[in-house]
Amino acid sequence: MPWISLSGSESHPSIVPNALETDRNSFSISQRPTPDERSLMKDWIDTLVAFVNDDPAYEFGTTSVEQLKVITPAGTIETQPDSRWAELLAIGKVFAGDAV
Numbered sequence: 001m002p003w004i005s006l007s008g009s010e011s012h013p014s015i016v017p018n019a020l021e022t023d024r025n026s027f028s029i030s031q032r033p034t035p036d037e038r039s040l041m042k043d044w045i046d047t048l049v050a051f052v053n054d055d056p057a058y059e060f061g062t063t064s065v066e067q068l069k070v071i072t073p074a075g076t077i078e079t080q081p082d083s084r085w086a087e088l089l090a091i092g093k094v095f096a097g098d099a100v
Contacts, residue, residue, distance in 0.1 A: 040075055048076075
């Protein structure tokens with residue numbers, strides 16, 4: 001379903017395929033990642049590709065289901081404990097109909 005531009009008039013609305021109507025809204029398209037950002041993106045995507053392909057040789061870095069990988073503000077990928085694990089497990093039980 002196309003979006004109707006707010007810049008169009010009532011009698012002649014502008015139809016756009018998405019919300020990127022002006023250059024100021026498309027920063028990610030007009031700017032390239034830095035070499036460090038590109039390296040970080042490649043490492044992150046490599047992890048996702050290995051996961052989706054169920055690559056038995058790939059070392060994910062986690063040793064428990066209670067851990068997750070995160071990209072830190074410093075631009076590194078780290079394995080950290082999932083601070084919400086118990087909460088999300090309880091929510092999962094509600095959805096499964098097993099909650100008390």
